[in-house]
Amino acid sequence: MYMAAYDWRISFQNTEVRDRTLSRIKNNIELMVATNGGKKVVVIPHSMGVLYFLHFMKWVEAPPPMGGGGGSDWCAKHIKAVINIGGPFLGVPKSVAGLFSIEARDIAVARAFAPGVLDKDLFGLQTLEHLMRMTRTWDSTMSMIPKGGDTIWGGLDWSPEGYFNCSAKKQKINDTIKPCQNVKEGLEPMKHVNYGRLISFGKDAAELHSSKLERMDFRGSLKGRKSIVNASTCDIWTEYHDMGIEGIRAVSDYRAYTTDSVLDLLHFVAPKMMKRGDAHFSHGIADNLDDPKYKHYKYWSNPLETKLPDAPDMEIYSMYGVGIPTERAYVYRSTPQSECHIPFQIDTSANGGDEDPCLKDGVYSANGDETVPVLSAGFMCAKGWRGTTRFNPSGIRAYIREYEHNPPANLLEGRGTQSGAHVDILGNFALIEDIIRVAAGASGEDLGGDRVHSDIFKWSEKIKLKL
Incomplete structure (x- = not known):
């Protein structure tokens, strides 16, 4: 069956x-x-x-x-x-990116190649906002939010996976690419990747030791003040129009979110959606x-x-x-203020290069099946x-x-x-x-x-x- x-x-x-x-x-x-x-x-x-x-x-x-x-x-x-x-x-980390900004690696890269296209009206609908409106009605998506919190997925300065070498190495048979291999003894160690920070605002927030990371707690911050948008024209499903400038700034000022604080983040930016999800999932x-x-x-x-x-x-x-690079954590940035916008997006300019090949186009990859x-x-x-x-x-x-x-x-x-x-x-x-x-x-x-x-x-x- x-x-x-x-x-x-x-x-x-x-x-x-x-x-x-x-x-x-x-x-x-x-x-x-x-x-x-x-x-x-x-x-x-x-x-x-x-x-x-x-x-x-x-x-x-x-x-x-x-x-x-x-x-x-x-x-x-x-x-x-x-x-x-x-x-x-x-659960899967990419569910968080989907609920937070209706993005995963593919959409983020598409936005980088064609800036503004997905933000424009299509048949009278702003494409990404319409996608968010649709997917936020799929409450079962919330069953995929990572479970077990920091105990399972890691904290600000640790993650179970530890060191990784995400360099793509071509094999002789069928040119198979097998990335995300563990660093073995005798090989040059790669830069430490801390997957415990599921969402970071800025590449530095993803890399700094927690003792050097300045953070402002978003929980309890005021929302809805100094808003520049006309809420009556905005999509009720995104809930971002309720946040206002201060609420949006509070999210980015927290800098780095582990799995525990990601749940608080989603309750902060989408309380109506999460209230429905909490009735069905834990x-x-x-x-x-x-x-x-x-x-x-x-x-x-x-x-x-x-x-x-x-x-x-x-x-x-x-x-x-x-053996396939699989989304594990994200580097984000705030987007310019505009009416009915999604105020956060994956920062595709964040790349690790040869020193940190697990970070590409704002996405940290780990070993998995691509999903x-x-x-x-x-x-x-x-x-x-x-x-x-x-x-x-x-x-x-x-x-x-x-x-x-x-x-x-x-x-x-x-x-x-x-x-x-x-x-x-x-x-x-x-x-x-x-x-x-x-x-x-x-x-x-x-x-x-x-x-x-x-x-x-x-x-x-x-x-x-x-x-």
Whole structure:
């Protein structure tokens, strides 16, 4: 059974529609088990669908009206394995850039090549403002905001990934580019990249030690004063017209935002949007998973605030690509004041050159599948669910299977059969073989256990999380 994200974007904004969708999944799984001699299913969520199948496993066991009433042993009876492909278990940094300024690397670079084009009217609509208006109605996007705060993603002066060499090095076979390799002993060390600063205003704010970084706290700053815009003509979905000059200046004066303060930032610049998102999603770490509050569905798609089901015979896999530069942090700048504008944008003039190749066009890259960083895709199976933990009390066996990116040699090969890219990996022969073997009855041990090319286990050791 394959699950993608598309059906969920709307359904998670309406609890009635969401519950109907979940009921349909439950019925389909029960039907497959009943019509196949009681053999359990293998579920294959992809991308955002990974988060929502986590939600489903809690929903299906929970009693009505909050859940589907399947009982505490439903997953144990019906699911052999959950094979997560490209799973953003702990969110993706690019969701923050999208919510903050409707940008990611591609849009930022396009603006640099053609200044002003995306800010102009198109059929009576300002293009970027219209995109923001549309995407800010997709409340499920907020499920992708990084989870776990600074504990997982790093602080002002540290990040789990540590030193990296993002120089693109061409290989002899198919001219494969494998960037973002860890610096090995004997090689010249690259400049330290601190991915913990998810958003920095100015390249210096991204690089200075925290003791030298002057910051003005934006929280509690006045908004709406000395505004130069006519709010009556502005798009209500962007919410930026409510901030005024003082509120906008307060955001940039804070200089550097870690994952913890990014949540405060989004609540400051888009309080209406975040209020809707907070009703459906949470991004923290549970102190006590037995607290009754975690019976609410808003926590169920966060693996750090929920438990895997009591299904010791079930297996859970994290399969994802590695070896592609993946957005991890951003350098921003304030834009000139204008009516109904988005006042912040990625600073594409910020580049690290040979000294700091991980910074290009205002975006710091780390290892990943072009969309999901390795840290998000791999941490739960590397540590959070490894063995018996408070997040995995029944000791469900967890496996990591990484697929090193090897792009097609020419256009005739299409997306390629060895791709590790977030979507193209669905055509990766090695991944397909692993899935077929599990569906045919193989276990993770039969596959050879973990297959890891990155340093996800080393990074996970640096993260101090109570297990």
